[in-house]
Amino acid sequence: xxxxxxxxxxxxxxxxxxxxxxxxxxxxxxxxxxxxxxxxxxxxxxxxxxxxxxxxxxxxxxxxxxxxxxxxxxxxxxxxxxxxxxxxxxxxxxxxxxxxxxxxxxxxxx
Amino acid sequence: xxxxxxxxxxxxxxxxxxxxxxxxxxxxxxxxxxxxxxxxxxxxxxxxxxxxxxxxxxxxxxxxxxxxxxxxxxxxxxxxxxxxxxxxxxxxxxxxxxxxxxxxxxxxxxxxxxxxxxxxxxxxxxxxxxxxxxxxxxxxxxxxxxxxxxxxxxxxxxxxxxxxxxxxxxxxxxxxxxxxxxxxxxxxxxxxxxxxxxxxxxxxxxxxxxxxxxxxxxxxxxxxxxxxxxxxxxxxxxxxxxxxxxxxxxxxxxxxxxxxxxxxxxxxxxxxxxxxxxxxxxxxxxxxxxxxxxxxxxxxxxxxxxxxxxxxxxxxxxxxxxxxxxxxxxxxxxxxxxxxxxxxxxxxxxxxxxxxxxxxxxxxxxxxxxxxxxxxxxxxxxxxxxxxxxxxxxxxxxxxxxxxxxxxxxxxxxxxxxxxxxxxxxxxxxxxxxxxxxxxxxxxxxxxxxxxxxxxxxxxxxxxxxxxxxxxxxxxxxxxxxxxxxxxxxxxxxxxxxxxxxxxxxxxxxxxxxxxxxxxxxxxxxxxxxxxxxxxxxxxxxxxxxxxxxxxxxxxxxxxxxxxxxxxxxxxxxxxxxxxxxxxxxxxxxxxxxxxxxxxxxxxxxxxxxxxxxxxxxxxxxxxxxxxxxxxxxxxxxxxxxxxxxxxxxxxxxxxxxxxxxxxxxxxxxxxxxxxxxxxxxxxxxx
Numbered sequence: 015x016x017x018x019x020x021x022x023x024x025x026x027x028x029x030x031x032x033x034x035x036x037x038x039x040x041x042x043x044x045x046x047x048x049x050x051x052x053x054x055x056x057x058x059x060x061x062x063x064x065x066x067x068x069x070x071x072x073x074x075x076x077x078x079x080x081x082x083x084x085x086x087x088x089x090x091x092x093x094x095x096x097x098x099x100x101x102x103x104x105x106x107x108x109x110x111x112x113x114x115x116x117x118x119x120x121x122x123x124x
Numbered sequence: 125x126x127x128x129x130x131x132x133x134x135x136x137x138x139x140x141x142x143x144x145x146x147x148x149x150x151x152x153x154x155x156x157x158x159x160x161x162x163x164x165x166x167x168x169x170x171x172x173x174x175x176x177x178x179x180x181x182x183x184x185x186x187x188x189x190x191x192x193x194x195x196x197x198x199x200x201x202x203x204x205x206x207x208x209x210x211x212x213x214x215x216x217x218x219x220x221x222x223x224x225x226x227x228x229x230x231x232x233x234x235x236x237x238x239x240x241x242x243x244x245x246x247x248x249x250x251x252x253x254x255x256x257x258x259x260x261x262x263x264x265x266x267x268x269x270x271x272x273x274x275x276x277x278x279x280x281x282x283x284x285x286x287x288x289x290x291x292x293x294x295x296x297x298x299x300x301x302x303x304x305x306x307x308x309x310x311x312x313x314x315x316x317x318x319x320x321x322x323x324x325x326x327x328x329x330x331x332x333x334x335x336x337x338x339x340x341x342x343x344x345x346x347x348x349x350x351x352x353x354x355x356x357x358x359x360x361x362x363x364x365x366x367x368x369x370x371x372x373x374x375x376x377x378x379x380x381x382x383x384x385x386x387x388x389x390x391x392x393x394x395x396x397x398x399x400x401x402x403x404x405x406x407x408x409x410x411x412x413x414x415x416x417x418x419x420x421x422x423x424x425x426x427x428x429x430x431x432x433x434x435x436x437x438x439x440x441x442x443x444x445x446x447x448x449x450x451x452x453x454x455x456x457x458x459x460x461x462x463x464x465x466x467x468x469x470x471x472x473x474x475x476x477x478x479x480x481x482x483x484x485x486x487x488x489x490x491x492x493x494x495x496x497x498x499x500x501x502x503x504x505x506x507x508x509x510x511x512x513x514x515x516x517x518x519x520x521x522x523x524x525x526x527x528x529x530x531x532x533x534x535x536x537x538x539x540x541x542x543x544x545x546x547x548x549x550x551x552x553x554x555x556x557x558x559x560x561x562x563x564x565x566x567x568x569x570x571x572x573x574x575x576x577x578x579x580x581x582x583x584x585x586x587x588x589x590x591x592x593x594x595x596x597x598x599x600x601x602x603x604x605x606x607x608x609x610x611x612x613x614x615x616x617x618x619x620x621x622x623x624x625x626x627x628x629x630x631x632x633x634x635x636x637x638x639x640x641x642x643x644x645x646x647x648x649x650x651x652x653x654x655x656x657x658x659x660x661x662x663x664x665x666x667x668x669x670x671x672x673x674x675x676x677x678x679x680x681x682x683x684x685x686x687x688x689x690x691x692x693x694x695x696x697x698x699x700x701x702x703x704x705x706x707x708x709x710x711x712x713x714x715x716x717x718x719x720x721x722x723x724x725x726x727x728x729x730x731x732x733x734x735x736x737x738x739x740x741x742x743x744x745x746x747x748x749x750x751x752x753x754x755x756x757x758x759x760x761x762x763x764x765x766x767x768x769x770x771x772x773x774x775x776x777x778x779x780x781x782x783x784x785x786x787x788x789x790x791x792x793x794x795x796x797x798x799x800x801x802x803x804x805x806x807x808x809x810x811x
Contacts, residue, residue: 030771031771031772032771032772033517033518033770033771033772034518035481035516035517035518035519036517036518036525036770037777038772038775038777039775039776039777039778046778048777053481053493053518062777062778063778067532068533068534068778069534069778070522070530070534070777070778071777072777072778073522073525073530073534073777073778074495074522075495075496075498075499075518075520075521075522076495076518077492077493077494077495077498078492078493080495081495082495082496084521084522084523084530085530085532085534086424086427087427089495098421099421099424100422100423100424
């Protein structure tokens with residue numbers, strides 16, 4: 015992992031590490047981040063630790079809107095990190111692809 | 125005691141408990157004739173007599189005998205009855221003298237209309253036990269409250285259209301130690317009324333239900349009040365009734381309510397997995413949730429084992445008081461595709477769909493993917509298409525992606541296949557070596573006669589499988605799990621058939637078959653049933669004469685149900701054939717996550733027998749062929765250890781967890797979690 019010169023984001027390497035429709039966990043500047051590759055090819059990133067009981071969010075099942083934690087089925091918006099099932103929100107990160115097909119994670123402002 | 129109604133019987137019992145010999149003299153033809161018909165009265169009479177209370181029905185008291193003190197009562201056309209005390213509880217009769225002398229319309233009581241206005245009088249109103257409304261005179265307080273509300277609306281002018289249409293009275297009480305509940309009609313009144321009666325006088329149980337136009341319009345229950353709460357609700361609210369009418373009277377296995385929604389205390393815990401009380405459910409309804417699934421999502425009720433779902437549904441319906449919105453999705457196989465199972469399967473076949481993403485694109489509204497539907501669709505399509513299925517791994521739940529069961533700390537449990545629960549020293553040695561090498565925090569025997577290695581990090585799974593060199597036991601999927609067996613004929617001195625061999629063969633044949641919900645099987649070598657075959661999804665019992673009984677739809681988990689006897693057959697080959705045919709029929713027809721204990725009573729054992737054993741619909745060959753295709757498609761998923769299906773399939777997803785969560789003592793026994801235990805755990809960090 016290195017800091018991306020152009021964007022100031024963190025470079026996590028090739029997007030192929032994350033299968034389509036699934037998530038994988040990464041360490042980004044000390045944070046545990048779950049990166050998801052949606053079926054439309056776009057990326058999303060949330061805190062990798064479920065706010066409910068610490069479940070592995072990267073192991074969750076997802077669609078275009080939400081990811082569902084495998085432990086107790088709490089659902090979180092992939093865009094806002096907010097839960098539709100009453101759990102606390104997850105931190106969101108900005109995930110994108112650079113020109114060489116690498117995952118770039120940027121911390122939200124603040 | 126003169127009077128064999130509610131109060132009379134209760135008083136008789138009270139006197140008797142003070143050591144007094146009591147006889148009840150009742151002018152009616154049977155006891156409690158205001159609440160129940162003659163058959164119920166006869167059963168009640170037996171129960172009352174069994175308490176040592178004499179009963180004289182059809183006995184009109186004409187005189188009380190004695191000059192200075194009571195010496196007995198005289199009965200019309202019957203011998204005198206000697207006694208030292210007379211208590212009269214012969215019911216109430218309105219005192220209508222004032223009304224009569226005032227010239228009001230009086231029959232049995234003061235006659236009123238639906239506005240509580242006395243007949244033919246503009247400005248005189250009457251309510252209570254002194255009135256007769258539509259021919260009824262009520263002696264209970266509940267109707268009075270309803271009448272009073274209408275009276276208030278009328279005299280204040282608040283609502284001039286307010287009308288009283290009569291009360292449906294339901295009473296539930298204990299009379300002389302016997303549970304009695306009665307509501308509405310005592311018996312059928314029209315030719316088209318349905319009348320369901322169960323009578324077991326020796327136990328003092330009598331149940332009668334009258335149904336009109338699919339609604340309960342009357343019920344009498346004696347000696348067994350378990351279904352009273354439900355029937356009262358059905359009577360009060362006109363709830364839809366189950367097709368199987370017997371379930372109105374008895375809990376016939378499968379999911380059932382334990383107490384009525386209305387009766388449950390507000391702080392009573394309904395969902396025992398997620399700790400949701402009745403009050404929280406009611407609050408959610410008051411807060412605006414109008415569907416059962418909306419309330420479940422908001423409160424988490426029913427999201428654990430699911431065994432409370434029926435109760436949650438009843439409470440929501442009760443709290444919403446008839447304003448629950450129908451959920452069309454209740455009939456969908458999965459929530460994101462608006463089709464029931466037959467329609468979904470037909471659409472998949474007709475359109476030649478081969479993957480879950482193709483199904484969303486073709487059949488979901490707006491082509492919208494739905495995470496909650498993926499697992500159900502993946503299982504269904506694998507069942508339907510076997511080798512033709514395009515296996516998109518994101519459609520699977522994490523357990524099915526990594527072929528192990530996820531635990532609370534994000535580690536996994538590993539259960540190798542141990543067919544029929546039979547193992548060997550070599551296998552045990554290998555398992556022991558693996559447990560030591562990977563410092564497995566807990567080694568446990570499962571309920572299905574296998575060995576569970578708990579607390580394995582995801583990244584260790586492939587290495588653990590390689591060292592075990594045993595196939596997956598499928599202890600994680602919605603699939604065929606295991607066949608439990610007893611010691612069997614080889615060693616057991618009672619064994620009547622080679623059950624162990626059959627159990628191993630069944631497991632070898634059907635290993636890993638996916639299904640709408642998990643399937644646990646058993647084969648027992650004799651009717652002592654040491655493998656608990658009667659409470660399995662499919663349970664087989666060897667009986668004398670070389671024959672085999674096959675039970676289906678049993679359960680002993682979140683629900684208890686004894687399986688239904690599907691067939692008794694002559695040889696193990698037929699057992700295997702019918703087991704496969706039953707499982708295939710279940711796979712093709714059960715709802716997603718519907719266990720056999722719910723499926724079997726839903727479709728009915730007679731129907732299953734005709735389809736599976738008698739082949740009445742000619743489906744046998746087709747079912748056998750479909751099952752055979754699935755069997756031939758089996759591959760041990762643990763083979764993926766050498767060649768992961770997706771990149772990072774076994775990469776850790778929760779890098780910074782303290783492991784193990786169950787600390788290990790020096791003697792290998794888990795110990796209670798303490799701060800010291802936490803510190804002793806490894807800290808694993810991903811890179």
